[in-house]
Amino acid sequence: MQTKHFIKYIVCSFLFLQIIGCKKTNWTENYREKEKSPFGTFIIKNEANTLFEGEDFVFLNTHIYDYLFENYETTSADFGNYILIKRNAIKLNEESIRDVLSFVADGNNAFLSLNYFSDELQKSLEFTSNNLDKNLLSIATLKERKGTFKIKDATKNKVSFYFDRNIKRHYFITYNDTTTTVLGTHKIGEEELPNFLKIQYGKGAVFVHTNPVVFTNYFLLKDTYSYTEQVFSYLPSSTILWDPHTANSKYLRNIEEDKGSVFSFFLRHQSLTWFLFTTLIGLFLFLFFNAKRKQRAIPVIPKPENTTVAFTQTISSLYLKEQNHKNLVDKKITYFLEKVRTKYLLQTHNLxxxxxxxLALKSDNDFSKTKYLVNTIITLNKKQECSKEELLVLHKMIDNFFKNKRNGDTK
Known part of the structure; x- marks a missing residue:
């Protein structure tokens, strides 16, 4: 690596960016190789030939899985270094991770600097990580995140570097001591926690780094550029496979289609797999306990209503509303005579x-009152019209007759 050339390029890049930097600055972390904004990776991608002077540089236009598949004969052993600097490795699914690790096991190397490591990658390399600021997206909030990194130089001494913004508190929690070497740390609070590891895998090694932002244009234009030199000095001289992580795999897509499983995405991530299993178990238990036979509800049978009284009241109300008293008198007389025929077994065609x-004898009523009631019936029956008062008198007389009231007379 030629440090002088690297510094010269940095100065030229700074002047170039100053000239084109008249428009509003984009402070989002995009990690794009064509992006000249502060947190793009335009400088490091274009300076890779200087950083790795004398080595072949391959800028991948295809997915890494497709590249290794199509170039299996030339990449199988001691071929080069695979480099990926992104927010996350979203295009590296389970199948492509296995292929990259197989590439490493043959004697090659991989450098992965990510804000998020997938469950499959952590499981395969036997480490766990924690990002305390994984949900921070605000530019203003990230600006307040500062950090001090330490890394071992060529003489195995630790050198400190201070980064003034966008440093997420992302560090490694556990790792396999027999296969892992801690190359760098990040000071969080009062504790120095590992953020740069070398993990031996087969004949090669995987270098994992938790803060890709330090390799962006912003920090390469500051005095922290030498940190990048120190990090990449651990990679052996060999062909560089730089992955912009933009292409989809034409082979993996066919593999996923052949699997034909709607749960393939869930099964690629351990946390989502557990969520899926827990949901299915909960659904099974719900169906099991609710599938028991339940007694049908006993229907409520309403008590039959006697509508005779209501019907009678309705009819009487109708006649009263029409003020047809003669009609009601006739019906009262008909009712009385019918009751006499059925109760006392008397003929009523001749009163x-x-x-x-x-009638007086059988009903046990006073003769004079019985005679007065019968004469009243005969009189009202002959009339063409009746008054309300005559209707009421007739009703009262019939009612008293059947109640057997003698006004003090003994039976």
């Missing part, structure tokens, strides 16, 4: 003296 005597 004479003999009828009155028999």
């Amino acid at each position: 004479n003296q003999e009828f009155i005597e028999k």
Whole structure:
């Protein structure tokens, strides 16, 4: 690596960016190789030939899985270094991770600097990480995140570097001591925690780094550029496979289609797999306990209503509303005579003296009152119209007759 050339390029890049930097600055972390904004990776990608002077540089236009598949014969052993600097390795699924690690096991190397490491990658390399600021997206909030990194130089001494913004508190929690070497740390609070590891894998090694932002244009234009030199000095001289992580795999897409499983995305991530299993178990238990036979509800049978009274009241109300008192008088007389025929077994076609005597005797009513009631019936029956008062008098007389009231007379 030629440090002088690297510094010269940095100065030229700074002047170039100053000239084109008249428009509003984009402070989002995009990690794009064509982006000249502060947190793009335009400088490091274009300076890779200087950083790795004398080595072949391959800028991948295809997915890494497709490249290794198509160039298997030339990349199988001691071929080069695979480099990926991004927010996350979203295009590296389970199949492509296995292929990259197989590439490493053959004697090659991989450098991965990410804000997020997938469950599959952590499981395969036997480490766990924690990002305390993984949910921070605000530019203003990230600006307040500062950090001090330490890294071992060529003489195995630790050198400190201060980064003044956008340093997420991302560090490694656990790792396999027998295969892992801690190359760098990040000071969080009062504790120095590992943020740069070398993990031996087969004949090669995987270098994992938790803060890709330090390799962006912003920090390469500051005095922290030498940190990048120190990090990449650990990679052996070999062909560089630089992955912009933009292309989709034409082979992996076919593999996923052949699997034909709607749960393939869930099964690629351990946390989502557990979520899926827990949901399915909960659904099974719900169906099991609710599938028991339940007694059908006993229907409520309403008590039959006696509508005769209501019907009678309705009819009477109708007649009263029409003020047809003669009609009601006739019906009261009909009702009375029908009751006499059924209760006392008397013929009512001739209401004479003999009828009155028999009726008074059988009903146990006073003769004079019985005669007065019968004469009233005969009189009202002959009339064409009746008054309300006559209707009420007739009703009261019939009612008293059947109640057997003698006004003090003994039976």
